[in-house]
Amino acid sequence: MSALKKKFLIAGVASVVLAVSLVVYNGTDIAGNQDNVAQASANIQKVKVQNTDEQKTKIQTLMLNSIDHYKTAKGSFEYFSESGNFHISVDYQTDLSDSPKSYEKVRGLAKENKNGITTAAEPGYEVSVYDGENLINYNSGSSDYQTNSVTKSNVPIKTIVKVGKVSEKERNYLKNTTIHERITTVDGEKAYIHRIDPSYMGIAKTSLFPEDIAMGLLADDARWDITGQENIAGVKTVVIEGKLNSEYSKRYNAKTFKLNIEPNTGIMIQMEVFDSSGTIKESIKTKNIEINKSLDTKLFTSF
Numbered sequence: 001m002s003a004l005k006k007k008f009l010i011a012g013v014a015s016v017v018l019a020v021s022l023v024v025y026n027g028t029d030i031a032g033n034q035d036n037v038a039q040a041s042a043n044i045q046k047v048k049v050q051n052t053d054e055q056k057t058k059i060q061t062l063m064l065n066s067i068d069h070y071k072t073a074k075g076s077f078e079y080f081s082e083s084g085n086f087h088i089s090v091d092y093q094t095d096l097s098d099s100p101k102s103y104e105k106v107r108g109l110a111k112e113n114k115n116g117i118t119t120a121a122e123p124g125y126e127v128s129v130y131d132g133e134n135l136i137n138y139n140s141g142s143s144d145y146q147t148n149s150v151t152k153s154n155v156p157i158k159t160i161v162k163v164g165k166v167s168e169k170e171r172n173y174l175k176n177t178t179i180h181e182r183i184t185t186v187d188g189e190k191a192y193i194h195r196i197d198p199s200y201m202g203i204a205k206t207s208l209f210p211e212d213i214a215m216g217l218l219a220d221d222a223r224w225d226i227t228g229q230e231n232i233a234g235v236k237t238v239v240i241e242g243k244l245n246s247e248y249s250k251r252y253n254a255k256t257f258k259l260n261i262e263p264n265t266g267i268m269i270q271m272e273v274f275d276s277s278g279t280i281k282e283s284i285k286t287k288n289i290e291i292n293k294s295l296d297t298k299l300f301t302s303f
Contacts, residue, residue, distance in 0.1 A: 049238065051226045059226065059238055061178050062266030063214035067197060068175060069265040071097050073208055074296075075233075075289030078109065082281045083252050086149050087111050092204035093295045100166070100199035102130045103299040108149035124151035130200035131300050135161045166198040182215055207284055210261075210268040217257055220245065230260055232270050233286040238263045244273070254281040265291060 049055075062069065074093035079086070092104040108122030124142030128135070138158045142151040174181070174195045182193045192215050197205060206212070218224055224242025231237070237260035244254055252273055260270035269289065273282035 056221050060214050060218050063210045066209050066266035070291050072295050073291050077284055077286045080283045090203050094199050101132050101300045102199040102201045104128050104202050104204045106150055122148050126150045128202045170196050171198050207268050232260045235269050237269050252281045
């Protein structure tokens with residue numbers, strides 16, 4: 001095995017982004033709590049699409065390599081996890097041109113507990129930036145930091161870590177690879193081979209570069225199908241619906257999942273994981289997104 005391959009090899013299912021707790025690149029845990037019930041939208045219409053092995057491989061491969069299929073993206077989504085105990089909003093913009101950069105701002109949202117009591121949106125926020133040379137993290141702090149989903153101190157904290165720019169060779173390693181080239185076995189354990197993200201995205205990677213979802217929920221193509229198309233947040237998406245394997249079913253106390261994928265880039269616009277009663281246990285819901293549009297470059301340099 002080459003040194004380059006070893007660099008991006010992460011063993012075990014813990015690498016999948018749908019984890020019991022959420023960790024951004026600087027190691028910050030994010031927590032929260034919410035009950036949410038799945039509701040079908042009357043404004044969304046399904047249409048017939050091909051559910052062939054060829055089309056399934058195509059959409060999965062797009063998800064594994066989405067960073068090759070767009071130059072810029074900006075928008076926002078809400079991320080809820082019952083098992084991870086968080087409900088957050090993520091505003092982001094990502095530049096995947098020859099000079100990659102990224103920005104995201106994370107806040108804790110209002111939450112509803114199992115007794116139906118709704119708490120207020122949390123004060124404070126966290127901003128993470130890659131400016132082309134440095135990873136910069138700013139946490140605003142808050143008076144309720146001991147229970148806050150995002151803030152971890154009662155005073156602001158700023159950290160800067162200089163990182164090397166991703167080389168062209170590293171960026172293109174595993175380009176256009178399929179699921180069969182990305183899951184292997186090391187010392188008798190399943191291992192996932194990840195591509196490197198040249199823009200050092202944080203939580204936004206879950207939507208913009210969903211390779212973990214493709215290698216996790218979609219690993220067994222007999223457990224999922226392409227079932228239609230839907231318009232989500234102004235984007236026409238391909239709908240994938242499937243059954244969780246025993247491991248994921250136990251982890252999330254859920255049975256099924258539904259993904260909405262932008263068919264030209266592989267970006268995941270929406271994800272929902274349901275229990276047997278239709279209650280959402282895990283979700284990512286895009287509120288707005290613009291692909292290959294101009295960015296606010298000031299966000300990469302000041303916040």
